[in-house]
Amino acid sequence: MPYDPTAIETRWQDKWISERTFRAEIDPEKPKYYVLDMFPYPSGEGLHVGHPKGYISTDAIARYKRLRGFSVLHPMGWDAFGLPAEQYAVKTGTHPRITTERNINNYRRQLKQLGLSYDWHREVDTTEPDYVKWTQWIFSKLFERGLAYEAEVPVNWCPALGTVLANEEVIDGKSERGSHPVVRMPMKQWMLRITEYAERLIDDLDDLDWPEHIKRMQLEWIGRSEGARVAFPIEGSDGEIEVFTTRPDTLFGATYIVLAPEHPLVAEMTTEPQRAAVDAYVEGAARKSERVRTADTGEKTGVFTGGFAINPVNDERVPVWIADYVLSTYGTGAIMAVPAHDQRDWDFATRFEIPIVQVVDNGGDVSEGATTQPGVAMNSAFLDGLPTAEAKTRINAWLEEQGKGEATVSYKLRDWLFSRQRYWGEPFPVLHLEDGTTKLVPHDELPVLLPELDDWTPSGDFETPLSRVPEWIQTTDPATGAPARRDRNTMPQWAGSCWYFLRFCDPLNHDAAFSPEAEQYWMPVDLYVGGAEHAVLHLLYARFWHKVLYDAGFVHCKEPFQKLLNPGMILGYSYRYYDDNLEDDPAVSPNLYPSSAVRIEGERATAAANGDEVKARWVHHTEIRLDEDGTALHPDRDDIMLEEVTEKMSKSRGNVISPDEMIEEFGADAMRVYTLFMGPLDKGAPWSTEGIPGCFRFLQRSHRLFYEQNGETESLRTLPAGAGTDDQQRLTAATIAGVTEDMEAIQPNTAISKLMVFVRDIAKDSPLPQDAAEAFLIMLGCYAPHLAEELWSQLGHTGSVGLAAWPTYDEALLVSETITLAVQVNGKRRAEIEVPADADNDAVQAIALADEGVQRHVEGKAPRKVIVVPGRLVNIVV
């Protein structure tokens, strides 16, 4: 039996864990490297074959860095609060703690069998009392610094989930999870003042080694824009309307004002004749959620209030309207409308026949539409003739002099709605006193733990699960003995993931969230790897908390994650057809349709033949049949060809491949090598079951370098001592050089291809020498650690190959005596020449020109120019 992963893998996994081979230790003598995976939410589904791509990549890097002499922190844990466990509890009555524990055990089992070199002694679970305590402690710090406050805010209430959702969790007016409708309601909620950090969250992005598109997404989410606030006096009153504009230079072109329907001045501005129309409009707008309103980019609607304001630059009367294209939550909730130079204002003005006054000449025609390009000011008194940028500066100075406005900055980012009406989350460590004030639970009373509950069903009437436990809600203030009420809300799932990377530095600490020594040594995270779906939310929230802890003196670096990488998604092949059993009635035997007989229009699919509505169905990937051309067929019907679709793995599409089955068949090492070899870390690709055997064969060949077959048995080869022949030394050196370079660039895919070349060629002419064998195993250990460890121990080593020293090589071996150059004539490759490595350009040129093939193409013409690229090629231009 040549290479049998099942015989060796669990043995090494157990040994690594029992001996704590990969413990992370603070070692002042060594440089540190903190490589972190985004910790998973342990869902009931378990891992599919795509999840470990990031984990396997970080593991290869962690192992590489250890071999390079770094003290490596490579931990794993569980982001275990969250909605699914609670929803499961509602359905089955199983306590979320039970479900969570079960799922964690399954995840841990799956990760362990991949041979990942985590320091499992540092495992954290965000639902553990000892973790919750410090999450609540950080909340206390936010509260003490005035960054956590309660406010009556219009929230996104989702009746189906029975909870409020953050703006970020609402997509197109529906909940991100489950796509249930969401409505706007005012409720008292905990808010975190993330807006106070907006500027720093932007500025500090500069120093981070993150993918540019992720930085950009954060920038756009924060949405900084520079402009001015301008006060428009209200006609017939002492009041004024303050507007925010990014184009103060167009102030002379402001021909009307628009208030958001929720603006506090709406009632005051409205005249009697207009009141009924205004009230109706305001009421209509209130019924729509903000997302619905902003998503609707159709025709502009609005109502005139009957009131007027005065344009401060020219004292002209401008009518005041309300319209829902103005958002109450951005800027001042009011705008000055400049229809000539803003398309939305132009659409509105055109519809309601409001004058359009051009105040910027930029070559455009304002009768056709708004002209938004910069240009030169016109019809603008003292601004006339100034280019847009100068006009802005000038008018801002004027506004400030006159006390009529000022330059200012606005952000799209809002404060973070931080409470949820759920059970399975961290309780707020606060007490509401009878006088209406709120104070923190004293530190020595933390953690505030969840009360036991046996019914998790949301009541649907804005009551939270916790309010059903009066004996928990009702308590006393330990300082005064006065009655107090606990908060009925819990924190969102983000709370635990906002600081887990700090807990990993010192996870067993009972007296602090982490010690200053551990934080000093390990932070920041040098490499953070996880899904691009966290580009804004998790990464923005975690940066915010980290900055608060920085300001409070608990951490020494401004940013938590130095380098960020997003693994590409591994896709699965799914197989689709359609049927007309729209109600999923099991009693019906539906008509089946292949995709080719179905017409798709938007969300609707109809049978091409009769126009009946049909519904997509998927055949599980193991149940398809292939005809002789390789076309997938329905399991029972030869006439139904299945459409092959490459998409995200999910249970409902029947295209999930579990790592368990891959490991059982090919072993963890082959699964790891294939995952890495498929392509670059950040690129996604479909998982092809046909690809793994190739990687398995590579491991088998590696194994055969060390073992020889004698009839039925096999025995370890005796490896000659030393470095071997010149060719072997050169190949070994080139492999080390190449693999090192690839690992520094985080390209394990090409590193593995170099090891494949090594295995193919190293023992071609002479037996594998000892030195080459050891260098190879140390490198191989990054990708196929079990096999490397096994062979390493067979060579007589007692320590782990994962703790050896990265191999070195002699640079001189990479320089050969002669080199092969390509010769081009007019840029086309015509010949190949062999020249001494140290030949100078003239000598190379002479050899090239003398070449027969070159002569034929030069056709006796005199070269006009000869370019010699040392070590590469010669190009002769005639």
Place this chain on the structure above:
RNA sequence: GCCCGGGUGGCGAAAUGGUAAACGCGGGCGACUUAAAAUCGCCUGGCUUCGGCCGUGCAGGUUCGAGUCCUGCCCCGGGCACCA
């Protein structure tokens, strides 16, 4: 609509402005075998009058030389979407 990515053999993919397709899958041929599997070796972009010619989504440009840089367009994936 706007902003990011990406488009290279039958497939996954390589390639500091310098010989396009390394490595792997699949396919073909051969060796070993009674045979098959496994293994090993060789071949594998298209066309060709066997001189070559054409080939990195399309059309141009810069350059001695472009997959790589620039301009315009097409397609696919992702993000944002009335933010004044």
